[in-house]
Amino acid sequence: MAQPSVSPPIATRPATKGSDFAPLLREIKAAGLLERRTAAYAMAIGINVALMAATWAGVAILGSSWWVLLLAIPLGVLTTRAAFFGHDAGHQQIGGSRKLHDAVGLVHGNLLLGMSYGWWNDKHNRHHANPNHTDKDPDVGEGVLVWTLEQAEGRTGLHGWLSRNQARIFFPLLTLEGFNLKVSSVLFLRRQHSLLGRPRREARLELGLIAAHLVLYFGALFLIMAPGQAVLFALIHHMFFGLHLGSVFAPNHKGMEMPDADTQWGHLEKQVLTSRNVNGGLVTDWMMGGLNYQIEHHLFPSMPRANLRFAQPIVRQYCERIGMPYVSTTLAESYRMGLRHMHEVGSELRAAQQ
Numbered sequence: 332m333a334q335p336s337v338s339p340p341i342a343t344r345p346a347t348k349g350s351d352f353a354p355l356l357r358e359i360k361a362a363g364l365l366e367r368r369t370a371a372y373a374m375a376i377g378i379n380v381a382l383m384a385a386t387w388a389g390v391a392i393l394g395s396s397w398w399v400l401l402l403a404i405p406l407g408v409l410t411t412r413a414a415f416f417g418h419d420a421g422h423q424q425i426g427g428s429r430k431l432h433d434a435v436g437l438v439h440g441n442l443l444l445g446m447s448y449g450w451w452n453d454k455h456n457r458h459h460a461n462p463n464h465t466d467k468d469p470d471v472g473e474g475v476l477v478w479t480l481e482q483a484e485g486r487t488g489l490h491g492w493l494s495r496n497q498a499r500i501f502f503p504l505l506t507l508e509g510f511n512l513k514v515s516s517v518l519f520l521r522r523q524h525s526l527l528g529r530p531r532r533e534a535r536l537e538l539g540l541i542a543a544h545l546v547l548y549f550g551a552l553f554l555i556m557a558p559g560q561a562v563l564f565a566l567i568h569h570m571f572f573g574l575h576l577g578s579v580f581a582p583n584h585k586g587m588e589m590p591d592a593d594t595q596w597g598h599l600e601k602q603v604l605t606s607r608n609v610n611g612g613l614v615t616d617w618m619m620g621g622l623n624y625q626i627e628h629h630l631f632p633s634m635p636r637a638n639l640r641f642a643q644p645i646v647r648q649y650c651e652r653i654g655m656p657y658v659s660t661t662l663a664e665s666y667r668m669g670l671r672h673m674h675e676v677g678s679e680l681r682a683a684q685q
Contacts, residue, residue: 400567465481477494497673623662
């Protein structure tokens with residue numbers, strides 16, 4: 332199996348003056364890679380919407396035939412694509428207007444997926460500000476899964492079993508992520524709705540769009556199919572969507588550096604040392620929504636997705652010049668690294684049972 336490609340360790344880096352990030356930013360700007368690609372996004376979004384409409388047309392044509400269940404899989408792929416567009420809108424990658432991005436995000440997140448664009452932005456922006464930081468990154472906070480020995484310590488009962496076995500049950504758990512996104516979104520918006528002022532109005536709009544999604548989605552399924560088929564279709568669709576989306580985000584940070592309160596890193600170190608790229612070509616780029624270039628995305632979150640592959644060699648060469656470790660590996664190896672980390676986190680709990 333291919334090993335990760337890593338630049339020299341950070342301890343060998345020569346001393347530099349000022350910000351390590353500033354010269355890289357100048358190179359990226361000079362290459363024009365931060366310029367918006369609105370027309371390309373409009374075409375890609377239009378194609379994805381058309382394919383989703385065609386899939387739903389296929390659902391209507393097949394009707395109550397059991398063959399209709401097969402269409403839940405391509406629909407899962409296309410709804411994951413919609414999630415990628417919502418993600419890019421949250422990072423202001425598409426155009427020059429915040430209103431445009433909010434509109435794209437609300438349509439793709441709330442209306443098409445039934446999840447809150449506002450909740451996702453709040454959570455994801457905190458992740459970008461402090462990736463893999465156990466106190467500040469919500470993606471590595473203690474929950475169903477744990478990411479450090481300290482988080483795993485003392486867990487008993489169901490939580491203890493989950494922590495001991497989290498590496499082997501990780502992918503099965505991802506099949507629940509599609510449902511978790513909806514539930515977490517509604518819980519977040521209910522809390523927001525209780526606040527005064529503008530957030531309350533935004534929460535009302537988001538809740539209304541999610542309600543519209545649920546009515547249209549389940550209304551269509553129960554109108555076209557028998558109740559049992561409709562429920563099974565929704566289960567397959569959401570399980571595949573959760574597995575696909577979770578599998579895209581999983582390789583990016585798990586098993587990488589995890590800074591704590593005593594870590595003093597600049598922007599370049601904070602983003603590069605905690606992130607890992609996944610090697611591949613255009614198919615990998617499409618299936619992972621460009622997030623296989625995780626290092627470049629974290630360094631330049633507003634960079635249009637299509638430009639990330641052009642930024643990658645510039646960033647890698649720059650990191651090599653200054654002695655910054657840069658990890659890029661295969662998809663299989665990235666999963667292995669992440670699962671190994673999760674297995675090691677549960678080691679003390681497993682040892683205590685023996």
